[in-house]
Amino acid sequence: MKALQCVELAGPEKLIFGEVDDPKPKAGEVLVDIKAASVNFPDVLMIQGLYQFQPPMPFIPGAECSGIISEIGEGVTLCQVGDHVFVMAGNGCFAEKLVVEEARVNKIPKEMDFPAAAGLGMVYGTSLYALKQRAQIQPGETLLVLGAAGGVGLSAVELGKVMGARVIAAASSEDKTKTCLAHGADEAFVYPSNNLERNQQKELSNKIKELTGGLGANVIYDPVGGSFSEPALRAMAWEGRFLVIGFAAGDIPKLPLNLALLKGCQIVGVFWGAWTAMFPDENKKNFEELFDLYAAGKINPEIADRFSLKDSAQAIAHLKDRKAKGKVIIDV
Ligand SMILES: NC(=O)c1ccc[n+]([C@@H]2O[C@H](COP(=O)([O-])OP(=O)(O)OC[C@H]3O[C@@H](n4cnc5c(N)ncnc54)[C@H](OP(=O)(O)O)[C@@H]3O)[C@@H](O)[C@H]2O)c1
Known part of the structure; x- marks a missing residue:
């Protein structure tokens, strides 16, 4: 072969x-x-x-x-x-x-084509587990997604909307934010594509606070890491959940724990692969839910x-x- x-x-x-x-x-x-x-x-x-x-x-x-x-x-x-x-x-x-x-x-259901099935598993599997089992996101909460036009990011945007959240998408170009809006994001903004300098980090925090009426985001979905995580955490709402998804930017950030104390928030690790091995039946149920959402046209890879x-x-x-x-x- x-x-x-x-x-x-x-x-x-x-x-x-x-x-x-x-x-x-x-x-x-x-x-x-x-x-x-x-x-x-x-x-x-x-x-x-x-x-x-x-x-x-x-x-x-x-x-x-x-x-x-x-x-x-x-x-x-x-x-x-x-x-x-x-x-x-x-x-x-x-x-x-x-x-x-x-x-x-x-x-897979017979009506699902092969490209869609090949693109659904890892990203939607991760995001459903992250938002449902880990963040327990509630209707009306605000979800901020970093790297929102990427694989896991875009699936989090769509699933956040399905779960009744107000979704704010952040990505590194206008073209990428347009994709996020087309997939249901309520708001989208562009952040710099380079490693963020101090003043750019402040701007990122301020932008998130501005878009959440000063309250901060209830749930933050972070597949990017690097210099993006800390400013996002600084714009977290009281009792929010910060989802550690990945480090596409390369560096694993070290976060000041006083921020968790000051915001009464949780920093929540998400390791979908390990969870699927430990809880295969729960994961199967999540996939049944994803197939139903796909059949109903509510998610669209x-x-x-x-x-x-x-x-x-x-x-x-x-x-x-x-x-x-x-x-x-x-x-x-
Ligand atoms: N925790 C889990 O269980 C789990 C499961 C699957 C994947 N992941 C992790 O999630 C992350 C994203 O995976 P993915 O498959 O969605 O990747 P992807 O499609 O490439 O998306 C990653 C996004 O990260 C942003 N990014 C920022 N700096 C980057 C850089 N230096 N290089 C590349 N991308 C950069 C990009 O968005 P902008 O250009 O808009 O910044 C890109 O769209 C990875 O770290 C992966 O290992 C974790």
């Missing part, structure tokens, strides 16, 4: 596209003919050796995909040949075929950019270079 391979830990330019052996399912595993895959920020980190989980070398990158089951191993009971599925595999998805344990496979499998290294570079809006899809 054809696949993208990581043979040394480096940037996307060092990935190699070519022929590798076809995988065969063992007991408890299924073979998926991949139809579409999507790029996530962890793919960018994993090929450089910067992610918390690292597969042995060489490996095929790509955390998630959708496709059709074409073969099942001994003892598989939950899936059948012909099932349309999406898979959270961790890696291995930028290829024509994937072998995976049946527990990692989720059936943004697929702004599509690449062929042959060009999947460019697709990873596209996300790494901050050019992506919503999901980057690879058509296999």
Whole structure:
């Protein structure tokens, strides 16, 4: 089969596209003919050796995909040949075929197309868990989303609206904020694309306070980190929840804890992957909810950019270079 391979830990330019052996399912595993895959920020980190989980070398990158089951191993009971599925595999998805344990496979409704299914799992799964289980966001509360036009960011904008919040989207360009407004954000503003200087940090806090009538945001969704987290936390409402999602800006911020005291707020860690492993049934329920929302037209994954499998290294570079809006899809 054809696949993208990581043979040394480096940037996307060092990935190699070519022929590798076809995988065969063992007991408890299924073979998926991949139809579409999507790029996530962890793919960018994993090929450089910067992610918390690292597969042995060489490996095929790509955390998630959708496709059709074409073969099942001994003892598989939950899936059948012909099932349309999406898979959270961790890696291995930028290829024509994937072998995976049946527990990692989720059936998709027949009306959902493969690109949409490939782009839904990680980002909407993360954001629903973050807003529902972790923040317990309430109707009428204000949700501020940083990096709001990115994969997880845009899903948080849509789910925040579904859950009755007033959503403020923040992103690094006018074009990105337009995408956020098109996906339902009530307000959107542009922040600088560079690491924020002291005065720019103050401006960011002031902007959030201005848009929340001086009260601050009840829930802050932060997939960016770096110099953006502290000014956002300074604009947190009393008893707010600050959701630690990720560090796309590169640096892991160190936050002054007096801010948590002064605002009576919570700093809440969100590690969706670990939660899905500990509470698979809860996660399945969340996905049923997401499929219902999709069928009702209430969530609508943004697929702004599509690449062929042959060009999947460019697709990873596209996300790494901050050019992506919503999901980057690879058509296999
Ligand atoms: N906690 C969890 O369970 C979980 C699950 C999935 C993903 N994540 C994390 O969430 C973060 C975002 O993932 P994603 O897949 O949504 O990525 P993405 O689509 O690339 O979005 C990331 C956003 O971060 C902003 N950003 C700021 N500085 C950046 C920089 N130097 N390089 C790249 N982007 C930068 C960009 O928005 P602007 O240009 O508008 O600033 C970009 O749209 C990652 O850190 C990822 O590891 C966490």
